[in-house]
Amino acid sequence: MIGADRGRDVLVEHLPSACGHGLSxxxxxxxxSPQGDVVRVPGGLDAGLPDVQIRPDLATLHPLPWEPGVAxxxxxxxxxxxxxxxxxxxxxxxxxxxxxxxxxxGTALTPVVGPELxxxxxxxxxxxxxxxxxxxxxxxxxxxxxxRGDPDSHLLRTLRLLRxxxxxxxxxNHEFDSGQFxxxxxxxxxxxxxxxxxxxxxxxxxxxxxxxxxxxxxxxxFNGLGGSGFHLHLSLLDTKGRNxxxxxEGDDGLSATARHAVAGxxxxxxxxxxxxxxxxxxxxxxxxxxxxxxxxxxxxxNRSAMLRIPPERxxxxxxxxxxxxxxxxxxxxxxxxxxxIGLGLRDKCEPPAPLDGYGYRTELSxxxxxxxxxxxxxxxxxxxxxxxxxxxxxxxFLAYKRDEVRRFQQHITDWEFTEYAALT
Numbered sequence: 001m002i003g004a005d006r007g008r009d010v011l012v013e014h015l016p017s018a019c020g021h022g023l024s025x026x027x028x029x030x031x032x033s034p035q036g037d038v039v040r041v042p043g044g045l046d047a048g049l050p051d052v053q054i055r056p057d058l059a060t061l062h063p064l065p066w067e068p069g070v071a072x073x074x075x076x077x078x079x080x081x082x083x084x085x086x087x088x089x090x091x092x093x094x095x096x097x098x099x100x101x102x103x104x105x106g107t108a109l110t111p112v113v114g115p116e117l118x119x120x121x122x123x124x125x126x127x128x129x130x131x132x133x134x135x136x137x138x139x140x141x142x143x144x145x146x147x148r149g150d151p152d153s154h155l156l157r158t159l160r161l162l163r164x165x166x167x168x169x170x171x172x173n174h175e176f177d178s179g180q181f182x183x184x185x186x187x188x189x190x191x192x193x194x195x196x197x198x199x200x201x202x203x204x205x206x207x208x209x210x211x212x213x214x215x216x217x218x219x220x221x222f223n224g225l226g227g228s229g230f231h232l233h234l235s236l237l238d239t240k241g242r243n244x245x246x247x248x249e250g251d252d253g254l255s256a257t258a259r260h261a262v263a264g265x266x267x268x269x270x271x272x273x274x275x276x277x278x279x280x281x282x283x284x285x286x287x288x289x290x291x292x293x294x295x296x297x298x299x300x301x302n303r304s305a306m307l308r309i310p311p312e313r314x315x316x317x318x319x320x321x322x323x324x325x326x327x328x329x330x331x332x333x334x335x336x337x338x339x340x341i342g343l344g345l346r347d348k349c350e351p352p353a354p355l356d357g358y359g360y361r362t363e364l365s366x367x368x369x370x371x372x373x374x375x376x377x378x379x380x381x382x383x384x385x386x387x388x389x390x391x392x393x394x395x396x397f398l399a400y401k402r403d404e405v406r407r408f409q410q411h412i413t414d415w416e417f418t419e420y421a422a423l424t
Contacts, residue, residue, distance in 0.1 A: 001030055001088055001400055002278070003329030005202045007075075015056070022053035022078065030088035031400055039403040041396045043086075052086055053078045060195060065164035066210060074195060087392030090331035091191070097335040098190050100388055101342030107238060111338055114187035114233035114318075115197040118326050119204060120221055121154055121179045122214045129414060132214055134179030134222060142176045149174040155181055158207055165203055167196040177225040187233060190334050197230075197330035219282040219325035227285030227292050230276070230324035232337055233310070235317060236261070245317040252300055252354070253313040262298050262319060263351040264344015265307055265337065269296045269323065270378035271385045273369050275336035276324035278401065280372050280408045285325050288360045293322050297355045297365040304359035306368070323368070339388040373405050 006029050010018050028044035029052075038045055054075040061073040077089045085092035102109050125133035141149030150156075155172050162169035168186035175182050183204075185196055201217055208215035220227040236244045236257065247255030254262075265272070277283060286294035291303060299305030308320040324333050343349075355364070369375035376398055379386060386394040 001090060001329065001332070001397055002034065003090070003198065003201070003327070003332075004034070005198070010056075019056050019058065022055045023075070024051045025054055025077075026050075027052045027079075027086065030086065030396070033404070033407075037407075039400050041088075041399045043088075043396070051080055053080055062166060065161045066207060072199075074199075087390055088396050090329055090335075091194070093389065093393055094191055094194055094331045094335040094338075096390065097338050097342075097388060101338050101345075104342045104346045109236045109238060109244065111190040111334075111341075112187050112235050112237060112318075113190050113193035113334055115185045115193055115200075115330065116182060116229070116231040116233070117185075117197065117200065117217065118175055118180060118182045118228035118230075119201075119215050119217045120177075120225075120228060121181065121208060122216060122221075123179075124212070132216075134177065134225065135213060137178040139178070141174050141178070144174045149178075150181075152211075154211065154213075158204065159183070161207060162200065162203060165199070167199050167203070169200065175226075175228075177222075180226070180228065190338060194330040194334045201326075201330070217326035219277065219279060219327050220285040221281075226290060228326035229285075229292065229322060230326045230328050230330075230333060232321045232324065232333065233318050234321065234337060234341070235319070236341075243315050243317050245319070246314055247317075248313070252309070254309065254317065256348075257345065258309075258317065258319070259351055260344045260348050261341040262307060262309075262344070263349030264342065264347070265319070265321060265340045266296055266298060266351055267349055268340035268343060268382055268385045269306065270369055270375065271382035272336050272340050273323065274372075274375040274379040274397075274401070275332045276321075276328050277375060278329070278332070278372075279327050280404060282325050282327060283369070283371050283375075286368070286370065292325070293359075294368050294370070295359060295362065295365040296368055297359055298351060299355035299359065302355050302359065305355045309354075335389065336385075339385055342388060343384055372401065376401055376405070 008023055027050050028038045031039045031041040031044045033039055054077055057074045057076050061071050064070045064072050077085055079086045121135040122132035123135050136149060136151055159169060159172050170184050170186050172181055172183040204215045238244050245255055245258035285292045293306035297305045298307035300309050301311045302308055306323050308322060310320055321337055369378055380398060
């Protein structure tokens with residue numbers, strides 16, 4: 001549920017058997033923390049650590065450009081006891097939300113999603129906290145190309161390998177801070193876009209390891225530097241392939257459907273934050289003048305808003321949700337956004353006036369949750385939103401994440417020692 005990739009290496013002669021019978025994984029793999037602890041989530045430890053079966057999805061099979069003789073594919077999970085997907089399965093959760101949302105309003109709608117992800121490339125530095133420091137430290141390299149901000153050509157090398165992996169990577173750039181990069185992925189249907197974003201994150205981390213480095217999609221890994229975002233560009237197509245967000249006769253060139261979708265995201269943004277900002281660290285990315293949204297607002301081509309409407313109209317009409325950070329699980333991020341949109345369409349919600357000028361003014365807009373516990377409380381309280389995700393998933397997600405909060409609250413940080421040790 002945290003978006004970590006789990007897998008097995010299968011010798012090619014045993015692939016037919018793996019496809020036929022599946023591969024057994026412990027169900028508690030969904031409940032395992034980044035430190036390897038099994039969190040007490042219903043259906044895991046309390047059930048005796050039962051199995052889930054994973055069958056390779058050969059439609060996603062692709063050779064790894066950096067690992068000769070190895071191919072990579074995703075898998076689909078089944079609970080042997082029920083024959084159904086486990087409710088924690090992020091890929092199946094997204095499938096279910098797409099199905100439930102597509103018919104809202106009486107017309108079948110197909111979501112189209114374009115992901116944008118940022119990450120930090122880090123190098124070993126034993127003097128740095130955690131033993132890692134940003135790659136190629138130097139200020140002022142935002143949107144630079146070439147070796148000025150990337151002396152080892154990490155980005156070009158990565159983009160070429162991502163191209164060969166065929167996951168829709170289109171371009172990349174150096175971001176605001178040292179060692180920070182952004183890569184854009186092409187748009188496609190919701191599940192395919194989430195698949196590609198998930199594989200992109202896995203690929204970037206693996207490629208960094210081949211360089212003796214570490215790539216992190218952590219929301220805010222370093223004091224004094226900016227956070228990393230996960231922006232979603234999203235539109236809806238009708239059965240004839242027309243973009244239903246386009247509204248030449250509507251206000252600002254947006255249709256009523258687009259306004260309802262915007263309003264749904266605004267209304268359910270506090271609960272949505274639990275999925276798009278899913279870690280304790282996520283909320284350290286927020287704050288005035290960070291270009292990371294912490295107020296619930298929207299704007300027309302306004303990057304200081306949580307939800308931005310880019311200037312293109314016609315077939316290019318879309319929203320850009322800037323709420324998410326790079327640590328978010330792509331499947332849960334897309335599923336949650338679609339759930340909020342679907343509720344907005346169902347209820348025909350109307351948004352307030354768009355933000356005028358630079359944002360981050362609390363007198364104009366309500367604040368998002370500022371901590372993970374507050375976001376989890378909002379998710380639990382938003383029963384309509386949680387209902388679209390499913391009670392089994394919501395229960396497991398809340399239990400898993402509340403354990404993360406508990407473990408953090410018991411941990412002594414470097415800041416606490418620096419702040420208190422000498423003077424108290």
